[in-house]
Amino acid sequence: MRGDTFVRAVTDASFDLRLGECLALVGESGCGKSVLASALLGLLPGNAETAGSAHLGDTDLMTAGENVLARSVRGRRIGLVPQSPAAHLTPVRTVRSQLEETVRELTGPPRAEVRAAAERAAERAAFPADHLDRHPHELSGGLAQRAATALALIGDAPLLLADEPTTGLDRDLVERTVDELKRHTGDSRALLMITHDLAAAERIADRVAVMYAGRIVEIADAGDFFGARGPRHPYAGRLLDALPEREFTPIPGMPPELTALPDGCAFAARCTRATERCDRLPAFENSVACHHTLEVQRA
Ligand SMILES: Nc1ncnc2c1ncn2[C@@H]1O[C@H](COP(=O)(O)OP(=O)(O)OP(=O)(O)O)[C@@H](O)[C@H]1O
Numbered sequence: 001m002r003g004d005t006f007v008r009a010v011t012d013a014s015f016d017l018r019l020g021e022c023l024a025l026v027g028e029s030g031c032g033k034s035v036l037a038s039a040l041l042g043l044l045p046g047n048a049e050t051a052g053s054a055h056l057g058d059t060d061l062m063t064a065g066e067n068v069l070a071r072s073v074r075g076r077r078i079g080l081v082p083q084s085p086a087a088h089l090t091p092v093r094t095v096r097s098q099l100e101e102t103v104r105e106l107t108g109p110p111r112a113e114v115r116a117a118a119e120r121a122a123e124r125a126a127f128p129a130d131h132l133d134r135h136p137h138e139l140s141g142g143l144a145q146r147a148a149t150a151l152a153l154i155g156d157a158p159l160l161l162a163d164e165p166t167t168g169l170d171r172d173l174v175e176r177t178v179d180e181l182k183r184h185t186g187d188s189r190a191l192l193m194i195t196h197d198l199a200a201a202e203r204i205a206d207r208v209a210v211m212y213a214g215r216i217v218e219i220a221d222a223g224d225f226f227g228a229r230g231p232r233h234p235y236a237g238r239l240l241d242a243l244p245e246r247e248f249t250p251i252p253g254m255p256p257e258l259t260a261l262p263d264g265c266a267f268a269a270r271c272t273r274a275t276e277r278c279d280r281l282p283a284f285e286n287s288v289a290c291h292h293t294l295e296v297q298r299a
C-alpha cells in the first residue's frame, strides 16, 4: 500500500462474532490487527486493495459503498474506539461539545436531554466530569482514550470495535474500561477488542483470535486458551510464556517483513517445533494453522 511496495497486511482472515460475544484479537505490533479493523469500516487508504466479504446483518461491509458506510454503519452499527484517539478528536472543540454533537447525531434525543446523555457516556468511560470542558490537547493520552471510548458507546451500535482501548491506562482503569465494554456488550451486542494486553483479553473475552504476520493462526475459546488446555499454536504459546506473570521469556527473533513473507509458515523461523513440513503453508483447520500444534495437556 505504501508507494510502489505492495504490503500484504492481512491474508485469509476468517472469523465470526455472535451477539453477546467478545472476541479478542491479539498479536505483535504490525501483524495487521488495525488494518483488519479499518477494512471492516471502509477506512483503509484509497490505494488499498481488499477482497472477500464481511457480513454485518445483511450488509456486506467489503462491498458496501462509502455513503452506506458513512451514513448507516460507522457510529450507528459499528462503534469504533480508534487506536489513536487523539487523532480522531476534533482539536478545536471541547470534549463535551464533541460528545453532545455525537449524541444529537446518533440518538436525536429531546434538546434538554443532550447534556445529560453526553455526561452519562463520559461517566461510563470513566472520563472525569470536571475535564469535559477541556480541549483534546489538554488531555493526557489516557484521558483522550477515555473520551474516545465515551464517543464510541453513544450510538449503542450492535458491534463495538475497540482498537487498543486500554493504551495509557493504569491497571485499575484498564479493568474498569474493559468491564464497561463487556457490560455494554450484554446479550444484544458484540465486541471485537484488539489488544496487546492479554490480561485484559483474559478478563473479558469469550474467544481469542491470534494473528501473526497478517494471518489469523488460531481461534480458541478463551477459557481453554488461558486455562489448563492452553493455546495450540506455538506462537500463541510463546505469547503467553512472554507474560511477566508466566515465564517472562521473550520470543526470540522478529516477525518477518510483510513485504517479504516466506511461502510456508511465517512463524517457522522463530519456532522450536518447525520442521521441513513448515515450508508448506499450514491450512487453517480446526481453528488453528500449524503442522505441529502444541499437545493438548489435559486428557
Ligand atoms: N497506510 C498504510 N500503508 C502501507 N502500509 C501500511 C499502512 N497501514 C498499515 N500498513 C502496514 O500494515 C501492517 C499492519 O499494520 P497494523 O497497523 O494493522 O498493525 P497492528 O497489528 O495494528 O499493530 P499495532 O499493534 O502496532 O497497532 C504493518 O506492517 C504496516 O506497516
Ligand code: NI
Residues within 6 Å of the ligand: 033, 034, 035, 083, 163
Ligand atoms: Ni494497531
